[in-house]
Structure formats: C-alpha cells, structure tokens
Amino acid sequence: MSVEARPEAVRGTAPQERLYSACDYYDAESLLTDGERHVLGRLRSFLDEQAQPLLADYWERGEFPEQLAQPLIDLDLMEPAELTGAPGSRPARGIYQGFRIFELARTDASLATWYTAQAGLFRTAIRVGASAEQQAEWMPKVIDFSLKGVFSLTEPESGSDIAGGLSTAARRVRDSGGDYWVLDGAKRWIGGAATADVLAVFARDVADHQVKAFLVDRQAEGVTLEKIHGKTSLRMMQNAHITLDGVRVPEAMRLHNVNSFRDVAAMLRAMRSDVAWIATGISAGAFEAALRYVTQRQQFGRPLGSFQLVQEKLARMLGNVTSSLSLVVRLTEQQDRGIYRDQDSALAKMQASLLMRETVALAREVVGGNGITLASDVARFHADAEAVYSYEGTHEINALIIGRALTGESAFTR
CATH class of the missing domain: 1.20.140.10 (Butyryl-CoA Dehydrogenase, subunit A, domain 3)
Structure with missing residues (x-):
C-alpha cells in the first residue's frame, strides 16, 4: 500500500498533514497521539520560521544563536502540560521525546545537541544519580530550565577509555568549614557549559577510587572554561575545555546515587x-x-x-x-x-x-x-x-x- 493510499493512522489527520510524509515512509508517526503531533507541529513552526533563517550564518561564524534559546525553552517541550497534565503527574511518552529529538535534528544537529544537553544528558544525570530528596528539589527546575546543567564526563586524555581512565580527583574534607569535596582535574568537549548554571562533574574519589558525581557551580572559584576553537563539525555548538583547580563542592551537591562507574x-x-x-x-x-x-x-x-x-x-x-x-x-x-x-x-x-x-x-x-x-x-x-x-x-x-x-x-x- 502506498503512503498516499494508506488509511489515516491518526484520527482526524489527513495523510497530507503528516509531519514526516517525505522521510517517514512506513508512518512511524502514526504511533504519536494528536496531542503529541500538535506539540511537534508547534516546534516545527518555530524551527522553520525563526531558526532556519539563522542557521547558515551562525554555523559559518561558529556561534550559537542565543536569541533562539529562550523561545525554544518557552515552547514547553520537555514535559508539555498538554501531554502530561499537572506538573509531575506523569512523564511524556518516550516516543514523543524521540520525535522531539528527531524534529530538532532534521533541522540542525547543534540545536538538537544543545536541547538534549539539558533534556537528555543533564536530566538523566539527575534522574539516575540523584537521591529522591535531591530529585524532588532539582527535577522541576531541570524541566523548566531554571536550573541549567551539562554532563561533564569526557576528559582531555580519556574518551572511550573513560571507565578506567577518568583522572579528575575528588577528595572529601570534614573540618570547621563543613562537609565538602575538593575537585581537581579537567573536562573537555562539554557542550553548553558556558551558559549552564551547574556542571555535572564526574570525578574519582581518592579514598575508594570509585567514581562520584557532583553539581559544580559554573562560577565557583577554581572553575575555568575555555571555548574550543577550530572545529569543523557542530560549529554552532559551544564546546568547552573545563579546568577544575581546588574547587570546593558541598556534600549536599554530590549526586548521592552515583557511587561507581x-x-x-x-x-x-x-x-x-x-x-x-x-x-x-x-x-x-x-x-x-x-x-x-x-x-x-x-x-x-x-x-x-x-x-x-x-x-x-x-x-x-x-x-x-x-x-x-x-x-x-x-x-x-x-x-x-x-x-x-x-x-x-x-x-x-x-x-x-x-x-x-x-x-x-x-x-x-x-x-x-x-x-x-x-x-x-x-x-x-x-x-x-x-x-x-x-x-x-x-x-x-x-x-x-x-x-x-x-x-x-x-x-x-x-
């Protein structure tokens, strides 16, 4: 059966109104609800009307079009109220989240990488690594972008071998200054770090040699960010080299469910x-x-x-x-x-x-x-x-x- 002759997969939606008629030949879009397609259509309009005209220029300049960031956040894409009801009542379906990434990436890879740095990497760090109490405090802020973060794992000398090669060190200190950790090391290729509030930094505990994770204030003393220049790929995405020199992080900002690789x-x-x-x-x-x-x-x-x-x-x-x-x-x-x-x-x-x-x-x-x-x-x-x-x-x-x-x-x- 041809695409044109296929029965309507989504009630009330004519075949010519499909979002992905050209590239979704077997109609995976039919797995989406009308509400999900509506949200994705809203994203499509934003990308076509506001983002697309800027992409070539900003890609060539090697800069991210910051004027798109807040309007993209305001679209309420991560957990749209129209799909999930009251905040926190239920998560958006995985198939919707996948097509949200798909829609961003079919427009531009840097936009998709920028959004998923928050909606995918950082959110996953909190969802998997944070305690229940930490999640209750931080997850609503992650979803509405009032707490912006990035996933800081890769190091200058360790990428594929990061499991054994991770060298950023964490040392726990308990003294009159409180209960805190001191981090020393470096991270590389961290996308979006310059505009994040916190860096989810993974470091090896010098006491037990196990990997721990910390939310580090981007502006904390001892944190230095340098933009990586000379890229020929993902030029709009701002990747950073991060140096951590004696950075103090309170125990309360350690992700309590991360205790090994x-x-x-x-x-x-x-x-x-x-x-x-x-x-x-x-x-x-x-x-x-x-x-x-x-x-x-x-x-x-x-x-x-x-x-x-x-x-x-x-x-x-x-x-x-x-x-x-x-x-x-x-x-x-x-x-x-x-x-x-x-x-x-x-x-x-x-x-x-x-x-x-x-x-x-x-x-x-x-x-x-x-x-x-x-x-x-x-x-x-x-x-x-x-x-x-x-x-x-x-x-x-x-x-x-x-x-x-x-x-x-x-x-x-x-």
Whole structure:
C-alpha cells in the first residue's frame, strides 16, 4: 500500500498533514497521539520560521544563536502540560521525546545537541544519580530550565577509555568549614557549559577510587572554561575545555546515587538512545534537503531528480532513514517498558550513525558542487554528522558492547 493510499493512522489527520510524509515512509508517526503531533507541529513552526533563517550564518561564524534559546525553552517541550497534565503527574511518552529529538535534528544537529544537553544528558544525570530528596528539589527546575546543567564526563586524555581512565580527583574534607569535596582535574568537549548554571562533574574519589558525581557551580572559584576553537563539525555548538583547580563542592551537591562507574554506565545506557535519534534526524534532514534540491535543479534541460542514478541514491537514502527510524522507534518502545540493555542502545547508536554517514555523503553527491555550500543545508548535515558519529560511544566501542553481549566474551583492552 502506498503512503498516499494508506488509511489515516491518526484520527482526524489527513495523510497530507503528516509531519514526516517525505522521510517517514512506513508512518512511524502514526504511533504519536494528536496531542503529541500538535506539540511537534508547534516546534516545527518555530524551527522553520525563526531558526532556519539563522542557521547558515551562525554555523559559518561558529556561534550559537542565543536569541533562539529562550523561545525554544518557552515552547514547553520537555514535559508539555498538554501531554502530561499537572506538573509531575506523569512523564511524556518516550516516543514523543524521540520525535522531539528527531524534529530538532532534521533541522540542525547543534540545536538538537544543545536541547538534549539539558533534556537528555543533564536530566538523566539527575534522574539516575540523584537521591529522591535531591530529585524532588532539582527535577522541576531541570524541566523548566531554571536550573541549567551539562554532563561533564569526557576528559582531555580519556574518551572511550573513560571507565578506567577518568583522572579528575575528588577528595572529601570534614573540618570547621563543613562537609565538602575538593575537585581537581579537567573536562573537555562539554557542550553548553558556558551558559549552564551547574556542571555535572564526574570525578574519582581518592579514598575508594570509585567514581562520584557532583553539581559544580559554573562560577565557583577554581572553575575555568575555555571555548574550543577550530572545529569543523557542530560549529554552532559551544564546546568547552573545563579546568577544575581546588574547587570546593558541598556534600549536599554530590549526586548521592552515583557511587561507581556502574552508575555512570546506567546513564550512558539511557542517553545513547537520544543520540541514535539525533543520527536518524540528521539522516532525514539531509535526505529532505537533497530531495528538495533535485526536484528544483535543472540539468540537460530536465529536473535533476529525473535521472536514474539520482533516483537510485534517493532510494538508498530513504532506505537508510527508514531503517534507522525503525531501530530507534523499537528501542524506545522497549525502554518505555523498562527494558534497558547496553547492547540495545549500542546497536541503535552504532547502526543509525553508520547509516547517517552514508546518507549525508549521498546527499552531498546528488547536490553536486552546491553540496559544499551552506545554501543547500546539505553541507551542514554532512559536516555535523562526523561529530555525532563519534560522541556517546564511537562505532568501535558500541560494536564491542554488542559483541560482548553476543559472545559472552569481552574484547575490551585491559
């Protein structure tokens, strides 16, 4: 059955009103409620009308369009009242949260990364790492962005080997000054740190050598932030190198449920699915940009989209998007049922990122020379995909997580 002939999947919604008619060939959108689609439509309007006109300029300048931040927050996307009722009564469904990421990423990878730094990484740090009392105090502020935070795990010399290589040190002190911790070390590639209120910093306790987590005031004495320059990917996202020199953090600001790297791994398990959605959204955005271009561009007196080789590439791109969307939707359904396995999120992130890399390359091919200019949008997706391919677990790390689950043997170096 064709998309056009498919019965209406959402009551009261005509097929031509679907948000993702071009890139969602098997209609995963039908899993959304009318209310969820309405919120996503509101986000779509904001992105098309306010964000899209700024993206090329700010990407080239290597700056984040700060004027978009508060309006994006004001859209009330994290736990929309119209979907969840009274604050805290019930969470927004996972499928809605996934499509929220998808919608942001199909517009721009930096916007998606900026939003999920709060809605995904930082929120997960609080949800998994904080005690019940801490969650009661902090989570409402996380949801409405009155407490903005970032996830500070990666270090200058440790990325994939962070489990064993984490070197930022935490030393507990009890004296007349109170009960507090002193942090020394450095973090790198921390997106959004310069505008955060707190940094969720992971450090190794010198007493028991276990990893602990702390909410560090960004403006605390001993905290230094430096913008990372010279990036060729995610240029709008402001990544920071953070130095911690004798930074004092009260015991009350330690995340009390983080007492080893196992607890950090539980966070990563949940967050990798967000990155798989970002990769899928980038694929969709690149495909849609390429499709627009080839239907408008004329070559040899004919639309570029009428050539066989172009259509073959379009078909491959659509197949990649469809495969990735099927992966992340199924993963999200599993997680909504409480099934969280390292190998599941690793598989989705690994495969969606692989397909993303091929999709953005194909999109650049069909757009030709104009594919390296920002005017077509394809160039942004092509460059930004490289960062997403690596963060939240490289291809190799995720493959080894899957291989360990398949064979029962760990191939990680010791």
